Amino acid sequence: MRSLYIKFVVITIGIMIFSGVLSFFISNTYYQQKLKPYNDEKNTNIALSISSFIEDHPSINIEEYLNHLSSIGYQFYLTDRLGNESFFGSPFRVTTLSDSIRDEVLNGTIYHGILHFPQETFVTGFFANELENTIGVPFMYNNRNYALFLRPDIKLLFNEMHLLFGWLLVLTIVLSILFVLFSTKYLVKPISQLTSATKSLAKGDFNVKVSTSRQDELGELSHSFLTMARRLEQVDDMRKEFVSNISHDIQSPLSNIKGYTNLLENESICQEERNQYITIINDEIKRLSNLTKQLLLLASLDKNNDILKKESVDIGKQIKELIRNSKWLINEKDIMLEYTIPEVIIKGDPSLLYTVWDNLLSNAIKYNRPNGSIEMTMKEKESSVLILCKDTGVGLNEKDINRIFDRFYRVDTARTRSVEGTGLGLSIVATIVKLHHGTIHVESKRDEGTIFTIELPKS
Numbered sequence: 001m002r003s004l005y006i007k008f009v010v011i012t013i014g015i016m017i018f019s020g021v022l023s024f025f026i027s028n029t030y031y032q033q034k035l036k037p038y039n040d041e042k043n044t045n046i047a048l049s050i051s052s053f054i055e056d057h058p059s060i061n062i063e064e065y066l067n068h069l070s071s072i073g074y075q076f077y078l079t080d081r082l083g084n085e086s087f088f089g090s091p092f093r094v095t096t097l098s099d100s101i102r103d104e105v106l107n108g109t110i111y112h113g114i115l116h117f118p119q120e121t122f123v124t125g126f127f128a129n130e131l132e133n134t135i136g137v138p139f140m141y142n143n144r145n146y147a148l149f150l151r152p153d154i155k156l157l158f159n160e161m162h163l164l165f166g167w168l169l170v171l172t173i174v175l176s177i178l179f180v181l182f183s184t185k186y187l188v189k190p191i192s193q194l195t196s197a198t199k200s201l202a203k204g205d206f207n208v209k210v211s212t213s214r215q216d217e218l219g220e221l222s223h224s225f226l227t228m229a230r231r232l233e234q235v236d237d238m239r240k241e242f243v244s245n246i247s248h249d250i251q252s253p254l255s256n257i258k259g260y261t262n263l264l265e266n267e268s269i270c271q272e273e274r275n276q277y278i279t280i281i282n283d284e285i286k287r288l289s290n291l292t293k294q295l296l297l298l299a300s301l302d303k304n305n306d307i308l309k310k311e312s313v314d315i316g317k318q319i320k321e322l323i324r325n326s327k328w329l330i331n332e333k334d335i336m337l338e339y340t341i342p343e344v345i346i347k348g349d350p351s352l353l354y355t356v357w358d359n360l361l362s363n364a365i366k367y368n369r370p371n372g373s374i375e376m377t378m379k380e381k382e383s384s385v386l387i388l389c390k391d392t393g394v395g396l397n398e399k400d401i402n403r404i405f406d407r408f409y410r411v412d413t414a415r416t417r418s419v420e421g422t423g424l425g426l427s428i429v430a431t432i433v434k435l436h437h438g439t440i441h442v443e444s445k446r447d448e449g450t451i452f453t454i455e456l457p458k459s
Helices: 004-056 062-071 099-106 154-202 217-264 271-303 315-325 327-332 350-366 398-403 413-418 425-435
Strands: 074-080 085-088 135-141 144-152 311-314 336-340 345-348 373-380 384-391 439-445 449-457
Touching (some): 004 144, 004 154, 062 074, 099 135, 217 271, 311 350, 315 327, 315 336, 315 384, 350 373, 350 384, 425 439
Parallel strands (some): 336 373
Antiparallel strands (some): 311 345, 373 384, 384 449
């Protein structure tokens, strides 16, 4: 039974059978403990009423009277001390009755056969058509002692009900099984779809479709699966783009190095050109070195949180030191820098946090306009600190904002060619902020500037 559908059907039908058997035992116990005494008392009162009526009307014909009563739903057995006996109504299935019981009733004792009928597990007593399963009462008729044994004629009283309950039971079982088959198919269908979609996903086909119309746990599971599939597709696209970008970023400087190295082999070039080629080769080597360092840093950040070496660090002091070190570059581009940086101490990795401020300020300088401005502010909250870096650079459109933290993503080809960079800086920034349990948010408008907002917990 490897199929979930078959397992579900078998388990459900098994539960139905077990519930039916358990219900029978419980109801049988209830009958033995509660209904049986009540049934005995009720039929005893009826038998005593009949015997009293006979004694009060000595002129009545007993046989006609008992025949009349048997026609409305009772079985009777009448006997006297001489051993004369008569049956009225439907015949008893078992007519065995001990002489001691007859003698006791003839001597004036009431016989409670319904109450004391053997309490076997599968015999309720109510349906046992036996002479012992009766109520016996004594009475006098024409100065003779009689014993009258009575029980309801179940077959006469409930014949139609037997058929009704029989058909009801059969239809209930058949319809229950049919409904289980169809309802199980309805329940298992989305799981089958998910299984098929999972196999397609494993083969690299991300264009999977599953029904998400159900408003239950399976519908939620299908929706989550589709979300996962779309995310995996994005990750796969990012992986392909990553490979393409890193191949380009490595191949381009290597090609330049190779080309200019070949030119250096030409002995006819002058010293000035030779120095120029050497400078270009050194720049390309630095570019490759920077790319390698950033890739190694990203790999370390992705691996685990163990890279963090948290200690108390004054991030205000860090940012001020960075601004001093970058002052010559800011002045070179005629950029006006304003900052409000108080001294704030938080728990974090000093080296990684410095990388965050360095990347933000470097981008603000690189992508700013001549005679533009940069504003850096820090606001201390009760349990966190807010750092804002605002520039008047070229800005970003909505599409760029959504992908600005993707690895190797650059805003546009024209700017990428004119500005040095690897496209890894902001991805590193976002990863470091996340490792410090902080958040980073970007607001930007094309040709108006960009605002980066970072919030870090103090501890």
